[in-house]
Amino acid sequence: MHGPLHDVAIVGAYHTEQARKLAVPEPALLLDAIRGGLASAGIGAADVDGVNASAWVSGVRAREAVQWLGGRPCWTGTGSAGIEAVLEAASAIAAGLCETVLAAAAQAGEYGDHGATVSWTRPSNEFVECWGLYTAAEFALIAQRHMHVYGTTQESLAEVAAAIRTNGARNPEAVMYGREVTTDDVLDSRMVASPFHLLDCCITSEGGASLVLTTRERARDLDVEPVFLLGGGMDRQGMSYTSPPVFDLHGRVGERAGRRAFAQAGLTPADVDVAELYDPFSFEVIRQLEAMGFCGYGEGGDFVMDGRIRTGGELPVATNGGLLSYSHAGLAQMLQKVTNGVRQLRGELPDELTVPDARVVLATNGGAGALFCDALLLGRDPA
Amino acid sequence: MTIPLPHATPVSAPHWQGCREGRLLVQRCATCGRYVFIPRPGCTHCLTGTLEWVESSGRGTVYSFSVVHRPQRPEFEVPYVVAVIELEEGWHMLSNLVDVAPEAVGVGLPVEVAFREMSPDVTLPYFRPAIDP
Numbered sequence: 001m002h003g004p005l006h007d008v009a010i011v012g013a014y015h016t017e018q019a020r021k022l023a024v025p026e027p028a029l030l031l032d033a034i035r036g037g038l039a040s041a042g043i044g045a046a047d048v049d050g051v052n053a054s055a056w057v058s059g060v061r062a063r064e065a066v067q068w069l070g071g072r073p074c075w076t077g078t079g080s081a082g083i084e085a086v087l088e089a090a091s092a093i094a095a096g097l098c099e100t101v102l103a104a105a106a107q108a109g110e111y112g113d114h115g116a117t118v119s120w121t122r123p124s125n126e127f128v129e130c131w132g133l134y135t136a137a138e139f140a141l142i143a144q145r146h147m148h149v150y151g152t153t154q155e156s157l158a159e160v161a162a163a164i165r166t167n168g169a170r171n172p173e174a175v176m177y178g179r180e181v182t183t184d185d186v187l188d189s190r191m192v193a194s195p196f197h198l199l200d201c202c203i204t205s206e207g208g209a210s211l212v213l214t215t216r217e218r219a220r221d222l223d224v225e226p227v228f229l230l231g232g233g234m235d236r237q238g239m240s241y242t243s244p245p246v247f248d249l250h251g252r253v254g255e256r257a258g259r260r261a262f263a264q265a266g267l268t269p270a271d272v273d274v275a276e277l278y279d280p281f282s283f284e285v286i287r288q289l290e291a292m293g294f295c296g297y298g299e300g301g302d303f304v305m306d307g308r309i310r311t312g313g314e315l316p317v318a319t320n321g322g323l324l325s326y327s328h329a330g331l332a333q334m335l336q337k338v339t340n341g342v343r344q345l346r347g348e349l350p351d352e353l354t355v356p357d358a359r360v361v362l363a364t365n366g367g368a369g370a371l372f373c374d375a376l377l378l379g380r381d382p383a
Numbered sequence: 384m385t386i387p388l389p390h391a392t393p394v395s396a397p398h399w400q401g402c403r404e405g406r407l408l409v410q411r412c413a414t415c416g417r418y419v420f421i422p423r424p425g426c427t428h429c430l431t432g433t434l435e436w437v438e439s440s441g442r443g444t445v446y447s448f449s450v451v452h453r454p455q456r457p458e459f460e461v462p463y464v465v466a467v468i469e470l471e472e473g474w475h476m477l478s479n480l481v482d483v484a485p486e487a488v489g490v491g492l493p494v495e496v497a498f499r500e501m502s503p504d505v506t507l508p509y510f511r512p513a514i515d516p
Binding site for chain 1: 386387388389390391392395420421446447448449450451452453454455456459463465466467475476477478479490507
């Protein structure tokens, strides 16, 4: 069935350089992302009438970015750059509020000493901070309960981490390029917050990304290969890192987003060629495979084994190396799930990471520890 | 340096005052009878504004846990055990487990609240293995 999102196409996708630490100040990095997105779409600033921007440290948001673009955009997005921003922009385009939206995100200049966790992973809530929680521990509380209820093993977690980190090792653009990781390496790495070893946890890095969306009609006039929106959905269950991450209440977050996205697309999980799942921690991939319907609840641990989610397997996951190995930069990594999906469908990734003839990509953002999980289906062919 | 201590808000102040008095207080809805935690201005189950502060038994079990080796901040002494506690009234809260070896912790371990005075203004509700489970 034809829906409003189906009138929108992605015509530009760009990643800045990613690194543990970049020499460039954050506003310059955001500007790089903006320029790169426009160039990728083959358009100029004058062609953009909507904008969304997120820069974590400097606090630059869409309304300031309007001025960077010479005051031309009339529409500004309010969502954080990621699937949330893509769906907001696509809705605005479908509603006729604007025609072409540039969405960009960047993060740099945040990291200091190594004495503690990165500041933006530390919650400040009065019922969380005093217990020494941070992102890894929040997600660990979900994982541990899943392991207790379903018997999910540490080996399954390690396989997810090794599979995704292997993609990053083979991606010259990844922060961890060249760093091959086996499941034994994961299991032998030091414990951070049980059940998560160091290599079960995403890296922290700096970088940016951008995306350009426009109408399907306008996309036809541009000299680029468009990627089409097939469906999307959000599943929001509250503020991240305030109330306790109770598995019975939040362990299936994302299910509502996935169901909505697949219904709009008229597809099922069996139609997905590549899953750009959000991978802040190894276990979250197992959980999302269940929530998105690739397998039953409790079956995710078995699903990931035997190379199924490795590149070359039945359902390649996080093909650029993901948050575990490619980059995890404040908010930009959320948009990068979408931009990498676009690049996968356009065949722009290194040969080793390209999924041949990929026609449908599922991208996700968020996770159970954060009480939200959004989904977006992208297609090589229009819906 | 001490660990970061909570700053009470108008909504949460009764909970923290209860801790200072050695009582674990939680909101319960006078209309639907269900528990609400963390503290809210209204019932998250039926949306009425009839929440009352009641005292929990402070007894429960470990619903989930994580042994943390990389501290949130250097002020936390590692390893420490973070846990979601399922109180016997059926509500959940985050805390740390004390007086127990991390390797002895498992899901389902019976626990009870153990208040610790952190400053003249703040007492925190930790949990320890139940003495008489």
